[in-house]
Amino acid sequence: MGILEKIAEIEREIGRTQKNKATEYHLGLLKAKLAKYRTQLLEPQGKKGEKGEGFDVLKSGDARVALIGFPSVGKSTLLSTLTKTQSECASYEFTTLTCIPGVIDYNGANIQLLDLPGIIEGAAQGKGRGRQVIAVARTADLVIIMLDATKSEVQRELLEKELEAVGIRLNKPKPGIYYKQKKAGGIHFNSTCALTKVDEKLVQLILHEYKIFNAEVIFREDATADQLIDTISDNRVHLPCLYVYNKIDQISIEEVDRLARQPNSVVVSCNMKLNLDYLLFTMWEMLALIRIYTKKPGKHPDFGDAIIMRRGSTVEHVCHSIHRSIVAVFKYALVWGRSTKYSPQRVGLAHVVEDEDVIQVVKK
Ligand SMILES: Nc1nc2c(ncn2[C@@H]2O[C@H](COP(=O)(O)OP(=O)(O)OP(=O)(O)O)[C@@H](O)[C@H]2O)c(=O)[nH]1
Ligand SMILES: [K+]
Numbered sequence: 001m002g003i004l005e006k007i008a009e010i011e012r013e014i015g016r017t018q019k020n021k022a023t024e025y026h027l028g029l030l031k032a033k034l035a036k037y038r039t040q041l042l043e044p045q046g047k048k049g050e051k052g053e054g055f056d057v058l059k060s061g062d063a064r065v066a067l068i069g070f071p072s073v074g075k076s077t078l079l080s081t082l083t084k085t086q087s088e089c090a091s092y093e094f095t096t097l098t099c100i101p102g103v104i105d106y107n108g109a110n111i112q113l114l115d116l117p118g119i120i121e122g123a124a125q126g127k128g129r130g131r132q133v134i135a136v137a138r139t140a141d142l143v144i145i146m147l148d149a150t151k152s153e154v155q156r157e158l159l160e161k162e163l164e165a166v167g168i169r170l171n172k173p174k175p176g177i178y179y180k181q182k183k184a185g186g187i188h189f190n191s192t193c194a195l196t197k198v199d200e201k202l203v204q205l206i207l208h209e210y211k212i213f214n215a216e217v218i219f220r221e222d223a224t225a226d227q228l229i230d231t232i233s234d235n236r237v238h239l240p241c242l243y244v245y246n247k248i249d250q251i252s253i254e255e256v257d258r259l260a261r262q263p264n265s266v267v268v269s270c271n272m273k274l275n276l277d278y279l280l281f282t283m284w285e286m287l288a289l290i291r292i293y294t295k296k297p298g299k300h301p302d303f304g305d306a307i308i309m310r311r312g313s314t315v316e317h318v319c320h321s322i323h324r325s326i327v328a329v330f331k332y333a334l335v336w337g338r339s340t341k342y343s344p345q346r347v348g349l350a351h352v353v354e355d356e357d358v359i360q361v362v363k364k
């Protein structure tokens with residue numbers, strides 16, 4: 001039996017047991033056992049336990065958002081407020097021990113929101129359930145760093161450092177470096193702009209350090225050595241990150257105003273349901289999702305059922321998500337909306353669609 005099952009069993013037994021003088025001892029023992037198992041779960045695990053019990057949640061819906069934060073900042077309260085799923089919320093730390101998925105229904109999209117255990121300093125080294133939490137964060141399309149508005153700003157830096165340490169880059173574009181490993185031919189280095197932070201020698205040294213002796217490298221921006229290392233390391237992920245300051249019901253209006261003005265930040269109160277609409281709107285924007293409506297000839301567009309796509313998607317992408325056989329019989333499409341000059345406009349497969357476009361596919 002896994003630790004999680006043991007915990008669940010003890011919790012059930014505690015629930016079943018009447019509280020009175022006669023059961024005092026029994027209950028005390030159960031609680032001690034519970035605490036022991038919870039501590040075990042939070043202890044660093046060896047290579048074997050890396051995956052982590054209770055973290056293997058299937059990806060589903062149109063996008064995935066992971067909630068990262070210190071214990072008791074209100075992650076579970078947010079999940080329980082925005083989705084139909086109830087995740088246990090309490091004033092003690094490490095209430096949540098596994099990954100709890102919920103679904104946000106917004107603009108016709110299903111956004112998977114993942115509630116996770118709180119992480120602490122040293123998470124990257126495996127403190128608490130840090131490793132497992134971070135592994136889940138890597139699979140997300142958007143990371144929400146949730147912060148307690150009543151606590152110091154240091155929390156934010158600590159969390160950023162933990163994620164940075166395991167190769168997660170937040171709100172940073174991928175470096176403009178082309179890199180391709182080759183079988184032979186040595187190192188070919190080139191740049192399309194003046195370089196002030198590295199030179200060919202340093203690039204060679206770094207590549208050799210990584211035991212790379214044959215490769216093509218082109219700097220398209222005045223990048224740093226760190227950015228080169230990011231490019232050649234395969235464990236780097238670049239993710240958008242939204243900072244959510246919770247519990248604003250506890251701080252002054254001046255402080256709320258200051259926090260709200262920071263980049264990529266939203267202030268909320270989960271308990272008082274303040275500003276949650278704006279949080280959803282910002283989430284949607286940062287996920288870069290768009291809605292496309294389809295239309296049959298001579299019929300009204302089907303506004304009840306949007307196709308959810310990423311910003312930058314083309315008519316070809318839209319066709320694929322309608323049905324994979326469509327592209328083969330595609331003649332042209334008629335598009336109404338923001339992406340076209342005229343409404344409707346005849347477009348080809350490469351046309352880039354925009355939010356709320358209506359599309360009618362004309363077949364051969
Ligand atoms: N004042 C205030 N308290 C809040 C708010 N949101 C959550 N809380 C309280 O903060 C405490 C922790 O909430 P949780 O949702 O359990 O926090 P968590 O981040 O999931 O905690 P762990 O699972 O232990 O990491 C609870 O006592 C909540 O009632 C809020 O907007 N304002
Ligand atoms: K808690």
Ligand SMILES: [Mg+2]
Pocket residue numbers: 075076077088089095096115116117118
């Ligand atoms: Mg929780």
